[in-house]
Amino acid sequence: MIVLVVGANGATGSKLVEQLLIQKHKVKVIVRSPKKLPELWRDNDSIQIISASVLELSDIEMIEIVKDCHAVASCLGHNLTWKGVYGQPRRLVTDATQRLCSAIKSNNPRKPIKYVLMNTTGNRNRDLNEPISFAQKCVIGLLRLLLPPHVDNEKAADYLRAQIGQNNDFIEWVAVRPDSLINEKDVTSYEIHTSPTRSAIFNAGKVSRINVGHFMASLINDNNLWAKWKGQMPVIYSKSKKD
Template sequence: MTVLVVGASGATGSQLVEQLLIQKNKVKVIVRSPERLPDSWKNNDDLQIITASVLDLSDAEMRTMVTDCDAIASCLGHNLTFKGIYGKPRRLVKDATSRLCNAITANTSKSKTKFVLMNTTGNRNRDLKEPISFAQKCVIGLLRLLLPPHVDNEKAADYLRTEIGQNNTSIEWVAVRPDGLINDEEVSDYEIHKSPTRSAIFNAGKVSRINVGHFMASLINDDHLWGKWKGQMPVIYSSSI
Protein backbone atom coordinates (compact mmCIF):
# COMPACT_ATOMS: atom_id res chain seq x y z
CA MET A 1 0.00 0.00 0.00
CA THR A 2 1.23 3.51 -0.83
CA VAL A 3 0.49 6.25 1.70
CA LEU A 4 1.04 10.00 1.44
CA VAL A 5 1.68 11.78 4.76
CA VAL A 6 1.54 15.55 5.22
CA GLY A 7 2.81 16.96 8.49
CA ALA A 8 5.35 14.14 8.57
CA SER A 9 8.10 16.19 10.22
CA GLY A 10 5.96 16.96 13.27
CA ALA A 11 6.13 15.11 16.57
CA THR A 12 3.12 12.91 15.82
CA GLY A 13 3.51 12.79 12.04
CA SER A 14 6.99 11.34 12.37
CA GLN A 15 5.62 8.59 14.62
CA LEU A 16 2.97 7.80 12.01
CA VAL A 17 5.60 7.50 9.29
CA GLU A 18 7.65 5.10 11.43
CA GLN A 19 4.58 2.94 12.09
CA LEU A 20 3.65 2.88 8.40
CA LEU A 21 7.16 1.72 7.52
CA ILE A 22 7.05 -0.94 10.24
CA GLN A 23 3.77 -2.16 8.72
CA LYS A 24 5.53 -2.50 5.32
CA ASN A 25 3.94 0.38 3.44
CA LYS A 26 5.42 2.54 0.73
CA VAL A 27 5.37 6.07 2.14
CA LYS A 28 5.59 9.50 0.53
CA VAL A 29 6.09 12.59 2.69
CA ILE A 30 5.80 16.26 1.80
CA VAL A 31 8.07 18.38 3.99
CA ARG A 32 9.47 21.89 3.79
CA SER A 33 12.78 21.13 5.54
CA PRO A 34 14.08 17.64 4.69
CA GLU A 35 17.40 18.33 6.40
CA ARG A 36 15.63 17.87 9.74
CA LEU A 37 14.53 14.34 8.90
CA PRO A 38 16.35 11.33 10.36
CA ASP A 39 19.03 9.72 8.21
CA SER A 40 17.16 6.42 8.38
CA TRP A 41 14.38 8.01 6.33
CA LYS A 42 16.75 9.41 3.72
CA ASN A 43 18.26 5.97 3.17
CA ASN A 44 15.00 4.01 3.12
CA ASP A 45 13.91 2.75 -0.31
CA ASP A 46 10.29 2.56 0.89
CA LEU A 47 10.20 6.28 1.69
CA GLN A 48 9.98 9.09 -0.86
CA ILE A 49 10.73 12.59 0.41
CA ILE A 50 9.15 15.48 -1.48
CA THR A 51 10.45 18.94 -0.59
CA ALA A 52 7.58 21.41 -0.77
CA SER A 53 5.01 23.35 1.21
CA VAL A 54 1.75 21.49 0.67
CA LEU A 55 -0.33 24.64 0.08
CA ASP A 56 2.18 25.98 -2.45
CA LEU A 57 1.67 23.02 -4.78
CA SER A 58 -0.38 23.67 -7.90
CA ASP A 59 -3.55 21.67 -8.50
CA ALA A 60 -1.74 19.64 -11.16
CA GLU A 61 1.17 18.91 -8.81
CA MET A 62 -1.26 17.91 -6.09
CA ARG A 63 -3.01 15.47 -8.41
CA THR A 64 0.36 13.94 -9.32
CA MET A 65 1.23 13.54 -5.63
CA VAL A 66 -1.92 11.56 -4.84
CA THR A 67 -2.40 9.63 -8.09
CA ASP A 68 -0.81 6.37 -6.91
CA CYS A 69 -1.81 6.63 -3.24
CA ASP A 70 -4.14 4.18 -1.54
CA ALA A 71 -4.35 6.41 1.52
CA ILE A 72 -3.51 9.93 2.65
CA ALA A 73 -2.87 10.96 6.25
CA SER A 74 -2.68 14.49 7.60
CA CYS A 75 -0.88 15.30 10.84
CA LEU A 76 -0.61 18.97 9.98
CA GLY A 77 -0.76 21.51 12.77
CA HIS A 78 0.31 25.01 13.65
CA ASN A 79 3.65 25.72 15.33
CA LEU A 80 3.24 26.87 18.94
CA THR A 81 4.78 30.27 18.29
CA PHE A 82 3.10 33.67 17.91
CA LYS A 83 3.60 33.51 14.14
CA GLY A 84 2.47 29.89 13.98
CA ILE A 85 -0.71 30.59 15.93
CA TYR A 86 -1.70 34.00 14.55
CA GLY A 87 0.14 34.24 11.24
CA LYS A 88 -0.73 32.84 7.85
CA PRO A 89 -1.88 30.38 6.71
CA ARG A 90 -4.79 30.59 9.18
CA ARG A 91 -6.52 27.58 7.59
CA LEU A 92 -3.54 25.30 7.00
CA VAL A 93 -5.26 22.07 8.07
CA LYS A 94 -8.62 22.76 6.45
CA ASP A 95 -7.16 24.06 3.18
CA ALA A 96 -4.74 21.14 2.88
CA THR A 97 -7.57 18.70 3.59
CA SER A 98 -9.87 20.20 0.96
CA ARG A 99 -7.14 20.50 -1.69
CA LEU A 100 -5.95 16.93 -1.18
CA CYS A 101 -9.53 15.65 -1.37
CA ASN A 102 -10.13 17.70 -4.52
CA ALA A 103 -7.01 16.14 -6.04
CA ILE A 104 -8.23 12.65 -5.22
CA THR A 105 -11.61 13.37 -6.81
CA ALA A 106 -10.04 14.91 -9.92
CA ASN A 107 -8.01 11.76 -10.53
CA THR A 108 -11.20 9.67 -10.81
CA SER A 109 -9.62 6.53 -9.39
CA LYS A 110 -11.64 3.33 -9.67
CA SER A 111 -11.03 2.53 -5.98
CA LYS A 112 -11.73 4.70 -2.97
CA THR A 113 -8.87 6.48 -1.22
CA LYS A 114 -8.66 6.45 2.57
CA PHE A 115 -8.16 9.85 4.21
CA VAL A 116 -7.08 9.96 7.87
CA LEU A 117 -7.05 13.33 9.62
CA MET A 118 -5.46 13.93 13.00
CA ASN A 119 -7.83 16.23 14.87
CA THR A 120 -8.46 16.97 18.58
CA THR A 121 -10.85 16.07 21.41
CA GLY A 122 -11.50 19.81 21.76
CA ASN A 123 -13.58 19.49 18.59
CA ARG A 124 -17.01 17.89 18.93
CA ASN A 125 -18.41 15.42 16.42
CA ARG A 126 -21.58 17.28 15.48
CA ASP A 127 -22.97 14.20 13.75
CA LEU A 128 -23.41 12.70 17.22
CA LYS A 129 -24.45 15.91 19.00
CA GLU A 130 -21.92 15.19 21.74
CA PRO A 131 -22.94 16.88 25.00
CA ILE A 132 -20.55 19.20 26.82
CA SER A 133 -20.99 21.32 29.92
CA PHE A 134 -21.89 25.01 29.82
CA ALA A 135 -18.46 25.86 31.23
CA GLN A 136 -16.72 23.90 28.46
CA LYS A 137 -18.90 25.61 25.86
CA CYS A 138 -17.71 28.97 27.21
CA VAL A 139 -14.05 27.92 27.05
CA ILE A 140 -14.43 26.55 23.51
CA GLY A 141 -16.08 29.83 22.51
CA LEU A 142 -13.06 31.72 23.81
CA LEU A 143 -10.71 29.37 21.98
CA ARG A 144 -12.54 30.12 18.73
CA LEU A 145 -12.02 33.83 19.31
CA LEU A 146 -8.44 33.72 20.57
CA LEU A 147 -6.80 30.69 18.91
CA PRO A 148 -7.19 30.39 15.12
CA PRO A 149 -5.71 26.85 15.08
CA HIS A 150 -8.73 25.58 17.01
CA VAL A 151 -11.12 26.92 14.37
CA ASP A 152 -8.88 25.42 11.70
CA ASN A 153 -9.21 21.96 13.27
CA GLU A 154 -12.98 22.35 13.50
CA LYS A 155 -13.31 23.40 9.87
CA ALA A 156 -11.08 20.56 8.64
CA ALA A 157 -13.23 17.93 10.36
CA ASP A 158 -16.43 19.68 9.28
CA TYR A 159 -15.22 19.58 5.68
CA LEU A 160 -14.91 15.81 5.86
CA ARG A 161 -18.27 15.43 7.62
CA THR A 162 -20.31 17.76 5.41
CA GLU A 163 -18.50 18.05 2.07
CA ILE A 164 -17.12 14.53 1.69
CA GLY A 165 -19.83 12.93 3.79
CA GLN A 166 -20.61 9.24 4.14
CA ASN A 167 -21.26 8.21 0.54
CA ASN A 168 -18.51 9.85 -1.50
CA THR A 169 -17.57 7.84 -4.59
CA SER A 170 -13.83 8.61 -4.28
CA ILE A 171 -13.01 9.10 -0.60
CA GLU A 172 -13.59 7.42 2.75
CA TRP A 173 -12.37 9.20 5.88
CA VAL A 174 -11.66 8.98 9.58
CA ALA A 175 -10.82 11.94 11.85
CA VAL A 176 -8.78 10.71 14.81
CA ARG A 177 -9.16 12.76 17.99
CA PRO A 178 -6.31 12.35 20.48
CA ASP A 179 -6.54 13.90 23.93
CA GLY A 180 -3.48 15.45 25.63
CA LEU A 181 -0.45 14.35 23.62
CA ILE A 182 2.67 13.10 25.37
CA ASN A 183 5.89 11.45 24.24
CA ASP A 184 6.65 7.79 24.79
CA GLU A 185 9.19 5.40 23.35
CA GLU A 186 7.02 2.36 22.66
CA VAL A 187 3.49 1.50 21.60
CA SER A 188 1.35 0.67 24.64
CA ASP A 189 -2.27 -0.32 25.21
CA TYR A 190 -4.77 2.30 24.17
CA GLU A 191 -8.53 2.75 24.07
CA ILE A 192 -10.73 3.94 21.21
CA HIS A 193 -14.15 5.52 21.84
CA LYS A 194 -16.79 7.05 19.59
CA SER A 195 -16.86 10.18 21.76
CA PRO A 196 -14.79 11.62 24.61
CA THR A 197 -15.30 9.86 27.93
CA ARG A 198 -13.98 12.86 29.87
CA SER A 199 -13.86 16.63 29.48
CA ALA A 200 -11.17 17.73 27.03
CA ILE A 201 -10.91 21.02 28.94
CA PHE A 202 -11.41 20.21 32.63
CA ASN A 203 -10.43 16.53 32.89
CA ALA A 204 -8.26 15.79 29.88
CA GLY A 205 -6.78 12.37 29.37
CA LYS A 206 -3.40 11.51 27.86
CA VAL A 207 -2.25 9.59 24.82
CA SER A 208 1.25 9.03 23.50
CA ARG A 209 2.10 10.25 20.04
CA ILE A 210 3.42 6.81 19.12
CA ASN A 211 0.03 5.30 20.02
CA VAL A 212 -1.72 7.84 17.79
CA GLY A 213 0.66 6.97 14.97
CA HIS A 214 0.07 3.25 15.52
CA PHE A 215 -3.71 3.66 15.44
CA MET A 216 -3.66 5.82 12.30
CA ALA A 217 -1.36 3.34 10.53
CA SER A 218 -3.55 0.43 11.64
CA LEU A 219 -6.65 2.15 10.28
CA ILE A 220 -4.96 2.42 6.91
CA ASN A 221 -3.80 -1.19 6.82
CA ASP A 222 -6.57 -3.09 8.61
CA ASP A 223 -9.74 -3.15 6.53
CA HIS A 224 -11.80 -4.52 9.43
CA LEU A 225 -10.68 -1.66 11.69
CA TRP A 226 -11.31 0.81 8.89
CA GLY A 227 -14.80 -0.53 8.36
CA LYS A 228 -15.55 -0.02 12.04
CA TRP A 229 -14.49 3.64 12.13
CA LYS A 230 -14.88 5.09 8.63
CA GLY A 231 -16.93 8.25 8.51
CA GLN A 232 -16.44 8.75 12.27
CA MET A 233 -14.27 10.75 14.66
CA PRO A 234 -12.87 8.22 17.16
CA VAL A 235 -11.20 9.41 20.36
CA ILE A 236 -7.97 7.77 21.52
CA TYR A 237 -6.58 7.55 25.07
CA SER A 238 -3.58 5.60 26.35
CA SER A 239 -4.87 2.95 28.74
CA SER A 240 -2.15 3.16 31.38
CA ILE A 241 -2.15 6.95 31.81
Protein backbone atom coordinates in the same frame (compact mmCIF):
# COMPACT_ATOMS: atom_id res chain seq x y z
CA MET B 1 0.21 0.09 -0.29
CA ILE B 2 1.40 3.63 -0.95
CA VAL B 3 0.52 6.22 1.70
CA LEU B 4 1.00 9.98 1.49
CA VAL B 5 1.69 11.67 4.83
CA VAL B 6 1.58 15.43 5.29
CA GLY B 7 2.96 16.81 8.53
CA ALA B 8 5.46 13.95 8.57
CA ASN B 9 8.18 16.05 10.20
CA GLY B 10 5.99 16.77 13.23
CA ALA B 11 6.17 14.96 16.55
CA THR B 12 3.16 12.75 15.77
CA GLY B 13 3.53 12.60 11.99
CA SER B 14 7.01 11.11 12.34
CA LYS B 15 5.60 8.36 14.57
CA LEU B 16 2.94 7.60 11.96
CA VAL B 17 5.59 7.25 9.26
CA GLU B 18 7.58 4.89 11.47
CA GLN B 19 4.52 2.70 12.03
CA LEU B 20 3.68 2.63 8.31
CA LEU B 21 7.23 1.50 7.54
CA ILE B 22 6.99 -1.24 10.17
CA GLN B 23 3.87 -2.42 8.34
CA LYS B 24 5.90 -2.54 5.10
CA HIS B 25 4.06 0.24 3.28
CA LYS B 26 5.67 2.66 0.88
CA VAL B 27 5.40 6.23 2.13
CA LYS B 28 5.45 9.60 0.43
CA VAL B 29 6.08 12.64 2.60
CA ILE B 30 5.70 16.32 1.70
CA VAL B 31 8.03 18.42 3.84
CA ARG B 32 9.38 21.94 3.55
CA SER B 33 12.78 21.07 5.03
CA PRO B 34 13.96 17.52 4.18
CA LYS B 35 17.26 18.13 6.00
CA LYS B 36 15.35 18.01 9.29
CA LEU B 37 14.16 14.46 8.61
CA PRO B 38 15.91 11.47 10.18
CA GLU B 39 18.90 10.35 8.15
CA LEU B 40 17.48 6.81 8.02
CA TRP B 41 14.49 8.17 6.10
CA ARG B 42 16.67 9.84 3.49
CA ASP B 43 18.41 6.51 2.81
CA ASN B 44 15.23 4.39 2.83
CA ASP B 45 13.93 3.20 -0.54
CA SER B 46 10.44 2.87 0.94
CA ILE B 47 10.18 6.64 1.47
CA GLN B 48 9.76 9.23 -1.26
CA ILE B 49 10.55 12.69 0.05
CA ILE B 50 8.86 15.59 -1.73
CA SER B 51 10.46 18.91 -0.83
CA ALA B 52 7.66 21.48 -0.86
CA SER B 53 5.09 23.36 1.17
CA VAL B 54 1.83 21.47 0.82
CA LEU B 55 -0.17 24.65 0.20
CA GLU B 56 2.28 25.98 -2.40
CA LEU B 57 2.03 22.97 -4.70
CA SER B 58 0.05 23.55 -7.88
CA ASP B 59 -3.18 21.65 -8.45
CA ILE B 60 -1.47 19.62 -11.19
CA GLU B 61 1.44 18.74 -8.88
CA MET B 62 -0.95 17.71 -6.11
CA ILE B 63 -2.99 15.54 -8.46
CA GLU B 64 0.18 13.80 -9.65
CA ILE B 65 1.44 13.21 -6.09
CA VAL B 66 -1.75 11.48 -4.92
CA LYS B 67 -2.33 9.62 -8.21
CA ASP B 68 -0.84 6.29 -7.08
CA CYS B 69 -1.67 6.60 -3.37
CA HIS B 70 -4.07 4.25 -1.63
CA ALA B 71 -4.33 6.43 1.46
CA VAL B 72 -3.56 9.96 2.63
CA ALA B 73 -2.89 10.92 6.23
CA SER B 74 -2.65 14.42 7.66
CA CYS B 75 -0.81 15.17 10.88
CA LEU B 76 -0.52 18.85 10.06
CA GLY B 77 -0.66 21.32 12.89
CA HIS B 78 0.34 24.84 13.83
CA ASN B 79 3.65 25.50 15.57
CA LEU B 80 3.17 26.69 19.13
CA THR B 81 4.81 30.05 18.52
CA TRP B 82 3.24 33.49 18.06
CA LYS B 83 3.76 33.27 14.30
CA GLY B 84 2.56 29.67 14.18
CA VAL B 85 -0.64 30.42 16.10
CA TYR B 86 -1.54 33.88 14.74
CA GLY B 87 0.37 34.11 11.47
CA GLN B 88 -0.44 32.69 8.06
CA PRO B 89 -1.59 30.22 6.92
CA ARG B 90 -4.38 30.26 9.49
CA ARG B 91 -6.30 27.53 7.60
CA LEU B 92 -3.36 25.20 7.11
CA VAL B 93 -5.16 21.98 8.08
CA THR B 94 -8.45 22.88 6.39
CA ASP B 95 -6.94 24.12 3.14
CA ALA B 96 -4.60 21.12 2.91
CA THR B 97 -7.52 18.74 3.50
CA GLN B 98 -9.64 20.43 0.86
CA ARG B 99 -6.83 20.51 -1.71
CA LEU B 100 -5.81 16.90 -1.11
CA CYS B 101 -9.40 15.69 -1.36
CA SER B 102 -9.89 17.71 -4.54
CA ALA B 103 -6.77 16.11 -6.02
CA ILE B 104 -8.01 12.64 -5.08
CA LYS B 105 -11.37 13.28 -6.74
CA SER B 106 -9.66 14.63 -9.88
CA ASN B 107 -7.97 11.26 -10.35
CA ASN B 108 -11.31 9.38 -10.34
CA PRO B 109 -9.91 6.41 -8.39
CA ARG B 110 -11.62 3.07 -8.98
CA LYS B 111 -11.72 2.39 -5.24
CA PRO B 112 -12.24 5.00 -2.52
CA ILE B 113 -9.02 6.43 -1.09
CA LYS B 114 -8.65 6.43 2.69
CA TYR B 115 -8.15 9.87 4.25
CA VAL B 116 -7.07 9.96 7.89
CA LEU B 117 -7.03 13.31 9.66
CA MET B 118 -5.44 13.92 13.04
CA ASN B 119 -7.82 16.22 14.90
CA THR B 120 -8.49 16.96 18.59
CA THR B 121 -10.88 16.06 21.41
CA GLY B 122 -11.56 19.77 21.76
CA ASN B 123 -13.61 19.47 18.57
CA ARG B 124 -17.07 17.92 18.84
CA ASN B 125 -18.45 15.50 16.27
CA ARG B 126 -21.50 17.41 15.12
CA ASP B 127 -23.01 14.28 13.62
CA LEU B 128 -23.55 13.08 17.18
CA ASN B 129 -25.14 14.60 20.24
CA GLU B 130 -21.96 14.89 22.26
CA PRO B 131 -22.90 16.61 25.51
CA ILE B 132 -20.51 19.10 27.08
CA SER B 133 -20.92 21.30 30.12
CA PHE B 134 -21.86 24.97 29.93
CA ALA B 135 -18.43 25.87 31.29
CA GLN B 136 -16.71 23.88 28.55
CA LYS B 137 -18.92 25.54 25.92
CA CYS B 138 -17.74 28.92 27.21
CA VAL B 139 -14.09 27.90 27.06
CA ILE B 140 -14.49 26.49 23.54
CA GLY B 141 -16.15 29.75 22.51
CA LEU B 142 -13.12 31.66 23.80
CA LEU B 143 -10.76 29.31 21.98
CA ARG B 144 -12.60 30.03 18.74
CA LEU B 145 -12.08 33.74 19.29
CA LEU B 146 -8.50 33.64 20.54
CA LEU B 147 -6.85 30.61 18.90
CA PRO B 148 -7.13 30.32 15.10
CA PRO B 149 -5.68 26.75 15.13
CA HIS B 150 -8.73 25.53 17.04
CA VAL B 151 -11.07 26.90 14.37
CA ASP B 152 -8.83 25.37 11.72
CA ASN B 153 -9.18 21.93 13.30
CA GLU B 154 -12.95 22.33 13.51
CA LYS B 155 -13.32 23.39 9.88
CA ALA B 156 -11.07 20.59 8.60
CA ALA B 157 -13.18 17.93 10.32
CA ASP B 158 -16.39 19.65 9.27
CA TYR B 159 -15.25 19.58 5.64
CA LEU B 160 -14.84 15.80 5.79
CA ARG B 161 -18.04 15.32 7.74
CA ALA B 162 -20.31 17.65 5.74
CA GLN B 163 -18.70 18.01 2.30
CA ILE B 164 -17.12 14.59 1.70
CA GLY B 165 -19.82 12.89 3.75
CA GLN B 166 -20.57 9.22 4.22
CA ASN B 167 -21.18 8.07 0.63
CA ASN B 168 -18.48 9.66 -1.48
CA ASP B 169 -17.42 7.57 -4.48
CA PHE B 170 -13.76 8.55 -4.21
CA ILE B 171 -12.94 9.24 -0.54
CA GLU B 172 -13.57 7.53 2.78
CA TRP B 173 -12.36 9.27 5.91
CA VAL B 174 -11.67 9.02 9.62
CA ALA B 175 -10.84 11.98 11.88
CA VAL B 176 -8.83 10.73 14.84
CA ARG B 177 -9.25 12.80 18.01
CA PRO B 178 -6.38 12.40 20.48
CA ASP B 179 -6.55 13.96 23.93
CA SER B 180 -3.49 15.61 25.53
CA LEU B 181 -0.44 14.35 23.66
CA ILE B 182 2.61 13.02 25.48
CA ASN B 183 5.87 11.43 24.39
CA GLU B 184 6.52 7.73 24.89
CA LYS B 185 9.14 5.52 23.30
CA ASP B 186 7.01 2.43 22.65
CA VAL B 187 3.45 1.60 21.66
CA THR B 188 1.37 0.80 24.74
CA SER B 189 -2.23 -0.24 25.32
CA TYR B 190 -4.79 2.32 24.28
CA GLU B 191 -8.55 2.58 24.00
CA ILE B 192 -10.78 3.97 21.27
CA HIS B 193 -14.19 5.55 21.89
CA THR B 194 -16.84 6.99 19.59
CA SER B 195 -16.93 10.17 21.68
CA PRO B 196 -14.91 11.66 24.54
CA THR B 197 -15.41 9.93 27.89
CA ARG B 198 -14.02 12.90 29.83
CA SER B 199 -13.85 16.66 29.50
CA ALA B 200 -11.16 17.76 27.05
CA ILE B 201 -10.90 21.04 28.97
CA PHE B 202 -11.36 20.22 32.65
CA ASN B 203 -10.43 16.53 32.90
CA ALA B 204 -8.27 15.76 29.89
CA GLY B 205 -6.84 12.31 29.37
CA LYS B 206 -3.46 11.53 27.87
CA VAL B 207 -2.32 9.65 24.81
CA SER B 208 1.17 9.10 23.49
CA ARG B 209 2.06 10.31 20.04
CA ILE B 210 3.32 6.87 19.12
CA ASN B 211 -0.06 5.37 20.06
CA VAL B 212 -1.81 7.89 17.82
CA GLY B 213 0.58 7.01 15.00
CA HIS B 214 -0.04 3.32 15.58
CA PHE B 215 -3.82 3.72 15.48
CA MET B 216 -3.73 5.86 12.33
CA ALA B 217 -1.44 3.35 10.61
CA SER B 218 -3.67 0.48 11.74
CA LEU B 219 -6.71 2.19 10.25
CA ILE B 220 -4.92 2.37 6.93
CA ASN B 221 -3.58 -1.17 7.13
CA ASP B 222 -6.56 -3.06 8.58
CA ASN B 223 -9.72 -3.02 6.44
CA ASN B 224 -11.85 -4.44 9.25
CA LEU B 225 -10.75 -1.66 11.61
CA TRP B 226 -11.35 0.86 8.84
CA ALA B 227 -14.88 -0.45 8.24
CA LYS B 228 -15.62 -0.01 11.95
CA TRP B 229 -14.54 3.64 12.10
CA LYS B 230 -14.92 5.13 8.61
CA GLY B 231 -16.96 8.31 8.52
CA GLN B 232 -16.47 8.78 12.28
CA MET B 233 -14.31 10.80 14.66
CA PRO B 234 -12.93 8.26 17.17
CA VAL B 235 -11.27 9.44 20.37
CA ILE B 236 -8.05 7.79 21.53
CA TYR B 237 -6.66 7.59 25.07
CA SER B 238 -3.65 5.68 26.33
CA LYS B 239 -4.58 3.21 29.05
CA SER B 240 -3.08 4.00 32.42
CA LYS B 241 -0.65 1.50 33.86
CA LYS B 242 -3.22 0.73 36.57
CA ASP B 243 -5.79 -0.48 33.97
